[in-house]
Amino acid sequence: xxxxxxxxxxxxxxxxxxxxxxxxxxxxxxxxxxxxxxxxxxxxxxxxxxxxxxxxxxxxxxxxxxxxxxxxxxxxxxxxxxxxxxxxxxxxxxxxxxxxxxxxxxxxxxxxxxxxxxxxxxxxxxxxxxxxxxxxxxxxxxxxxxxxxxxxxxxxxxxxxxxxxxxxxxxxxxxxxxxxxxxxxxxxxxxxxxxxxxxxxxxxxxxxxxxxxxxxxxxxxxxxxxxxxxxxxxxxxxxxxxxxxxxxxxxxxxxxxxxxxxxxxxxxxxxxxxxxxxxxxxxxxxxxxxxxxxxxxxxxxxxxxxxxxxxxxxxxxxxxxxxxxxxxxxxxxxxxx
Amino acid sequence: xxxxxxxxxxxxxxxxxxxxxxxxxxxxxxxxxxxxxxxxxxxxxxxxxxxxxxxxxxxxxxxxxxxxxxxxxxxxxxxxxxxxxxxxxxxxxxxxxxxxxxxxxxxxxxxxxxxxxxxxxxxxxxxxxxxxxxxxxxxxxxxxxxxxxxxxxxxxxxxxxxxxxxxxxxxxxxxxxxxxxxxxxxxxxxxxxxxxxxxxxxxxxxxxxxxxxxxxxxxxxxxxxxxxxxxxxxxxxxxxxxxxxxxxxxxxxxxxxxxxxxxxxxxxxxxxxxxxxxxxxxxxxxxxxxxxxxxxxxxxxxxxxxxxxxxxxxxxxxxxxxxxxxxxxxxxxxx
Numbered sequence: 001x002x003x004x005x006x007x008x009x010x011x012x013x014x015x016x017x018x019x020x021x022x023x024x025x026x027x028x029x030x031x032x033x034x035x036x037x038x039x040x041x042x043x044x045x046x047x048x049x050x051x052x053x054x055x056x057x058x059x060x061x062x063x064x065x066x067x068x069x070x071x072x073x074x075x076x077x078x079x080x081x082x083x084x085x086x087x088x089x090x091x092x093x094x095x096x097x098x099x100x101x102x103x104x105x106x107x108x109x110x111x112x113x114x115x116x117x118x119x120x121x122x123x124x125x126x127x128x129x130x131x132x133x134x135x136x137x138x139x140x141x142x143x144x145x146x147x148x149x150x151x152x153x154x155x156x157x158x159x160x161x162x163x164x165x166x167x168x169x170x171x172x173x174x175x176x177x178x179x180x181x182x183x184x185x186x187x188x189x190x191x192x193x194x195x196x197x198x199x200x201x202x203x204x205x206x207x208x209x210x211x212x213x214x215x216x217x218x219x220x221x222x223x224x225x226x227x228x229x230x231x232x233x234x235x236x237x238x239x240x241x242x243x244x245x246x247x248x249x250x251x252x253x254x255x256x257x258x259x260x261x262x263x264x265x266x267x268x269x270x271x272x273x274x275x276x277x278x279x280x281x282x283x284x285x286x287x288x289x290x291x292x293x294x295x296x297x298x299x300x301x302x303x304x305x306x307x308x309x310x311x312x313x314x315x316x317x318x319x320x321x322x323x324x325x326x327x328x329x330x331x332x333x334x335x336x337x
Numbered sequence: 338x339x340x341x342x343x344x345x346x347x348x349x350x351x352x353x354x355x356x357x358x359x360x361x362x363x364x365x366x367x368x369x370x371x372x373x374x375x376x377x378x379x380x381x382x383x384x385x386x387x388x389x390x391x392x393x394x395x396x397x398x399x400x401x402x403x404x405x406x407x408x409x410x411x412x413x414x415x416x417x418x419x420x421x422x423x424x425x426x427x428x429x430x431x432x433x434x435x436x437x438x439x440x441x442x443x444x445x446x447x448x449x450x451x452x453x454x455x456x457x458x459x460x461x462x463x464x465x466x467x468x469x470x471x472x473x474x475x476x477x478x479x480x481x482x483x484x485x486x487x488x489x490x491x492x493x494x495x496x497x498x499x500x501x502x503x504x505x506x507x508x509x510x511x512x513x514x515x516x517x518x519x520x521x522x523x524x525x526x527x528x529x530x531x532x533x534x535x536x537x538x539x540x541x542x543x544x545x546x547x548x549x550x551x552x553x554x555x556x557x558x559x560x561x562x563x564x565x566x567x568x569x570x571x572x573x574x575x576x577x578x579x580x581x582x583x584x585x586x587x588x589x590x591x592x593x594x595x596x597x598x599x600x601x602x603x604x605x606x607x608x609x610x611x612x613x614x615x616x617x618x619x620x621x622x623x624x625x626x627x628x629x630x631x632x633x634x635x636x637x638x639x640x641x642x643x644x645x646x647x648x649x650x651x652x653x654x655x656x657x658x659x660x661x662x663x664x665x666x667x668x669x670x671x672x
Contacts, residue, residue, distance in 0.1 A: 038663060039659055039663060043657060043659040043660075045493065045657040045658070045659065046657050046659060046660065048493070048494070048497060049651075049653070049657070052497050052500070052501060052650065052651070053650075055501070056504060056508065056646065056647060057647070060643070070508075070509055085494075086493075086494055086497070089372050089494060089497060089498050089501070090497050090498075090501050091501075092372055093372055093375065093497070093498045093499075093501035093502040093505070094501045094502070094504070094505045095505075096372070096375060096376065096502060096505070097375075097501065097502040097503065097504065097505025097506045097508075097509075098505045098508075098509060100376055100379065100475070100476045100505075100506065101476045101505060101506045101508075101509035101510050102509055103475055103476075320375075320376040321373050321374075321376070321377075322373060323369075323370055323372055323373035324372055336373055
């Protein structure tokens with residue numbers, strides 16, 4: 001069965017076609033990074049306008065890339081939350097229209113659950129449970145215990161900034177560009193991660209995250225160092241602080257739950273320093289680590305299509321009544337009226 | 338030809354279903370849940386279409402003729418030949434069939450029962466009955482039918498939800514999608530009332546302001562949209578690619594102004610000013626009429642196909658607040 005996936009929760013308009021939840025037939029992304037660069041972050045109204053412009057052309061291109069037509073589709077899956085409401089509504093309304101006109105099932109998909117599922121899609125395998133999941137992106141830092149399809153226990157989440165947001169803000173403060181993650185990784189290559197001793201927020205204190213303190217520490221450091229600041233060393237130190245914080249929480253969760261599998265996903269999971277740290281941790285602690293390839297770490301519709309396939313039976317009654325929701329909790333029934 | 342139209346430019350969404358002989362307006366209060374109710378709205382409007390088809394079929398079989406319009410409420414029972422046909426003796430109305438036109442069957446023309454009761458119908462009661470027993474989900478328009486959607490101005494979120502949904506329907510079923518802005522609908526309504534010459538139309542905007550456009554009536558034949566002022570290059574939508582049809586009069590009259598943001602007050606040059614669905618000092622209320630929409634939906638040019646579909650877009654009168662602030666900062670760095 002071919003599942004059409006649509007993703008528009010933030011600044012990427014993406015359409016993908018996945019066969020039987022595992023085989024990627026096509027995945028296209030129209031990025032708005034250049035549009036939002038001048039604002040230093042995503043502007044929801046601008047993003048929604050761009051999604052409207054892009055979504056049908058991206059759909060057209062994705063179908064062409066897969067060599068498929070609308071008549072080949074078996075179901076329509078779409079992110080309905082969490083995310084930016086205006087952008088979500090464009091994708092969801094398009095998906096509902098397609099589903100209704102094609103008389104196909106519509107499957108509301110949770111964005112973060114789809115991120116975790118991307119790790120299994122990358123291996124072309126069914127999701128396996130249990131696992132400890134860590135989602136790190138520009139909007140999220142969430143640690144969960146997954147025990148089945150759409151069955152999650154939230155262990156912790158950020159109380160303020162998400163790690164991607166942290167990197168964006170610091171990059172903007174240093175006038176390095178947008179988005180912050182890739183540019184800080186690039187600037188930090190070859191830098192000394194031990195030069196600037198930055199805090200590891202909430203280390204050893206539960207599963208919650210807080211990155212605003214780290215941000216403040218960096219800003220104070222930048223002001224204190226002035227012209228003496230060594231940018232590569234700062235970028236390396238910052239990434240090390242983020243890596244240590246995330247790896248520490250993940251390690252503690254695995255130890256306490258006794259689970260031997262970890263999935264790390266989201267845009268920040270594309271960071272090379274974090275990936276290296278996770279691999280070292282997995283080797284040291286002996287757990288199975290699944291991290292999607294970089295192309296599936298950032299927002300994409302392939303993960304939405306795959307997640308839709310694996311959760312189609314769990315949507316309940318009349319998913320066409322689903323509403324978009326900016327803060328839909330993982331595992332909860334889809335939001336309605 | 339059948340059509341469905343949706344205007345989600347305000348939280349009170351407006352829909353209309355129609356065919357060659359009927360049209361039925363709908364309204365829904367859709368605070369924050371428009372996207373969740375879209376398919377229900379479609380179902381309701383399609384129920385009207387299905388009912389008219391049923392009436393037409395049964396009417397042909399039963400010797401009844403068709404109504405040209407659907408009364409909201411059935412008038413009191415009247416003798417055969419005077420208005421809608423009522424049941425003999427003022428009893429319960431017949432359930433199926435349709436009396437003819439403005440007047441009932443001439444000379445007491447009756448249905449199969451011969452007593453004037455069988456062909457009597459209250460369309461609203463039939464609609465209600467069909468809603469109580471829905472004919473099932475799905476989208477039933479096909480070849481030869483049309484879709485229409487309001488392009489604004491108004492709630493940007495509402496407009497994008499309706500437009501996205503209807504574009505997808507049109508794409509799959511290869512239906513023409515007519516993008517109609519409120520200004521054109523209002524202008525066409527004024528034309529039917531005999532208004533000619535320069536006018537100003539206002540549509541509600543945020544913070545007590547109004548989107549406004551200056552026009553000269555009548556509009557050019559076939560004109561379906563007022564030219565708009567898109568923020569070229571700022572959100573990727575280039576005015577040069579705009580689907581909106583310009584309205585040069587060709588007779589020396591001033592062309593319509595580009596929509597802009599302004600006060601909710603009368604035009605300073607004294608031209609008659611009309612508020613779309615609102616009134617204010619110096620501004621007469623104008624409610625775009627369903628009958629005008631019906632005529633536009635049936636007779637307006639409606640190009641189909643991929644390119645035409647991509648051109649149906651929300652009417653963005655002003656850039657986003659973020660873009661305005663950014664422009665202010667960069668035009669006046671010290672600001």
